[in-house]
Amino acid sequence: VSSKAAVKSGAARAAGRLKKKKKHQVGQRASGAATFKNLSFFTEQGRMVAIVGPPSSGKATILKLLANQIFAKNVPEVGSASQSAGESDLFVPPHLRVVQIQESPLILGPEETIFENLIYGIKRTPVGRDRKALEERCRLVMRKLGFSEAYLADHLNEPGFLGVDGTRLTRADRQLISIGRALVMNPEVIVARKPTALLDDDSTAKVLEAFKEFVEKRGLGMDPKEPLIHRRKRTFLYTAKNEKAALHAHDVFVAHEGELAPLILGGGNDKMMTEREKLDMIAKATQSGLAGGLEFGS
DSSP: OOEEEEOOOHHHTTTTEEEEOOOEOOOOOOTTTTOSOOOOEEEEOOOEEEEOOOOSSHHHHHHHTTTTSSOEEEEEEEEETSOTOOOOOOOOTTSSSSEEESSSSOOOOOSSSSHHHHHOOSOOOOOOHHHHOOOOOOHHHHHHTTOOOHHEEEEEEEETOOOGGTTSOOOOHHHHHHHHHHHHHOOOEEEEESSSTSSSSHHHHHHHHHHHHHHTTTTSSTTTTGGGGSSOOOOOEEEOOOOHHHHTSEEEEEEEETTTEEEEEEOOOOGOOHHHHHHHHHHHHHOOOOOOOOOOOO
8 A cells, every 4th residue: 555655854844844745655444445545745834734534534544644653664666776665754854743632532640630631741840930830821721722710720730630540520621631731732733633522512612723823823822922933833733523623724635535635615715605615515525525626616
């Protein structure tokens, strides 16, 4: 099963762009059919990107590839002696930290606190004034995700509140803490498979707005005195649970029949489409997998 998958290097990499290229061995369905055939897609760093498509179309495979959970292997061109089969050619630039939000949230407990869960990915736990600043940033992130200040004041640092593996919390709250952990880590790239699947419509809207702010402000809860130009761009790639969740994205890609193609809304002129028309097109693509950069309207 061959596909093209890599992160562009050189000048484009220095500019912070994400791109996939070159042929690779990625995976195979139980039926023996290809997961992807010559997969190649490009998105600028600093975008919120939704991936939609029918079930088993390879959406999760793309995210796992970006998160280095699976590794592509080269499929040499016919007659080429330059590379050997089985050699990995997937390269993620070291300055792009990629964090994946698991579909099943991992919560530490029972003695760990919400705050300790949120800073779990930070290498060194700060003390004193630095710890207080980090705690305030955690509060800000969780408020963005819908937690009240009163709730955080009572429970952010309460040992034993979470229960074993977070079982005293609802599944939705565990997911929100998992999302908050990724936002507190503030990597250059976050990938997530159905990050809002456990959430109601109100929480879904808050989470996606938080991710949009993460992308557009290059981090969530950052020092307002720091000029935006001094921060690296942020990117969020996710699979959407429905068309409303995908509509928040800057770009929408459709996975279908071993290919990944951009969904062009309004023929390149978004103002020509109503929100309802966009929702209808994304819904159709999610159900049947329209590929090939299809356009809606003229």
